[in-house]
Amino acid sequence: MAHEHPMSRLGGWEGYVVERDSVEQRGTQSWCVIQLSPIQGRWRCCGGCGERTQAVHDVQERRVRDLPVFEHIVELVVPRIRVACPRCGPKLERLTWLEPYARVTRRLADSVARLCQVASILHVARFFHLHWSTVKELDRLYLERTLGPVDLEGLQVIGLDEFAIQKGHRYATVIVEPTRKRVLWVGRGRGREDVRPFFELLGPARCQQLRAAVMDMNAGYELEVKRHCPQADIVFDLFHVVAKYGREVIDRVRVDRANELRADKPARRVVKGARWLLLKNRNSLAPEQDIQLKELLAANRALFVVHVLRDALKDLWSYRHPGDAERAWRSWYAKARRSRIEPLKRFAANLKPYLPGILAHCRYPLGTNLIEGINNKIKVIKRMAYGFRDDAYFFLKIRAAFPGKP
Ligand SMILES: [Zn+2]
Structure with a gap:
């Protein structure tokens, strides 16, 4: 040698x-x-x-x-x-x-996949001087190999949520295990029949072990869960109820108030531009924004009422004892109905039939912000995967982002 x-x-x-x-x-x-x-x-x-x-x-x-x-x-x-x-x-x-028939060595393939965890396909392709489709394929193979089939044994609580693949056009459903922060399944569509494959995968025996399903109260998932898992409690998550309140009550009252102020241009502009200020969590506002909000609420009674009742609505999810939660609900409901604010009265009336699903959260104290976290992460993945239309790969990336705590 x-x-x-x-x-x-x-x-x-x-x-x-x-x-x-x-x-x-x-x-x-x-x-x-x-x-x-x-x-x-x-x-x-x-x-x-x-x-x-x-x-x-x-x-x-x-x-x-x-x-x-x-x-x-x-x-x-x-x-x-x-x-x-x-x-x-x-x-x-x-x-x-x-690997047989591979165009790149195993160590290059592994490096590409590792970089794909933090950078977009486009950037990884430029970095290694590889074709865009080669990078995607290497990442896909790596994810398939490392993720493997999902372990569905002993599953007790699931969360279901929809998200947009293309805004207004195509939707998908993600099913998670909230206790372990784990994505179990992602599928196209958001209808009843779209989530059926998950329950078929779960099988009758494991379906009967399911104790609760957390979801958005407007989703079509409820009937399908009840069909496969009649014993499971339906739980409505805080994130979606509060988001709905923001759209149907706070936004509505703000727009109505801005219209009333047609004669007072400066005041009207303040109310019109306050959407973000009103929807944001109070404790995440900067000191000067907090002052702005106080002034806005002091000058507009209806906005003040719907803002206070939003925080009280959120509080319903903080009770651990169903009796306490129910008392808080009755008090909230009475205030909303007496408020003389039409969108608020309507929202309260529409919410009432869902009360069992809201109170059910007391038995399943789950991190309700998981759904919100997954929502945000999916947006990031969508941005990083810019320019491709491959559902299977996109869904693998979502699963990989929430592999779960052991
Ligand atoms: Zn041989």
Whole structure:
């Protein structure tokens, strides 16, 4: 081994040595092309059965990308051996560093997938000088391999939520295990029949073990849950009820108030522009925003009432004893009905039939902000996956983002 090429040891291409290397310019990029040659007389492993043999059937040259070295893109020229296996016949040799028919080495594939966890496909493609579709495919294979099938044993509580794939056009449903912060399933659509495959996957025995399902009170999921899991409690989550209150009550009252103030231009502008201020959590406001809000509420009675009752509505989810929660509800409901504010009275009347689902949360004290967290994370994933329309890959990314606590 006196004349061994130094790259042979650095490269770690098991079963091969470097015959020669050359640097060439292709466009603006510098490429290092490394010609490998198989070590002679070596025992080789059959890719089918794993049997070791020295018999070579034939050799075919393949070009394979490896990790970059300094400023060079690295391309390997690999004479790929097909062994003559006594059991399987001609079969590709099994290599630790190169999958059969792969165009990149295993370590390059792993690096691409690792970078895909924090950067967009486009950025990863530019970084490694790979085609966009190659990067996506490598990430998809990696996610499929590492995530594996979902473990549905012992499942007691699930949460269901919808999200938009393309705003106003296509929707999907995500099903989570709130206690372990784990995404169990993602599927296209948001209708009753769209979530049926999940319950079929769960199977009758595990369906009967389910104790509760948390969801948005407007979703079509309730009937499907009741059909497969009649014993499970339906629980309505805080996030969706408060979001609905924001849209149907606070927004409505604010717009009505702005219309009333037509004569008073400056006051009207303040009310019109206060949407964010009114919907935001009070404790996340900056001191000067808090003062702004106080002034706004002091000058507009209806806004003051609906703002106070929003916080009281949120409080319903903080009770751990159903009796306390029910008393708080009765007090809230009476105030809303007496308020003489039409959108608020309407909201309270519409909410009343859902009371059992609201009080049920007392028995299942779950982190209700999980649904909100998943919602936000999905938006980020959508942005990073900019430019593709591949549901299966998108859903894998969502699962990978919430693998669950062990
Ligand atoms: Zn074999």
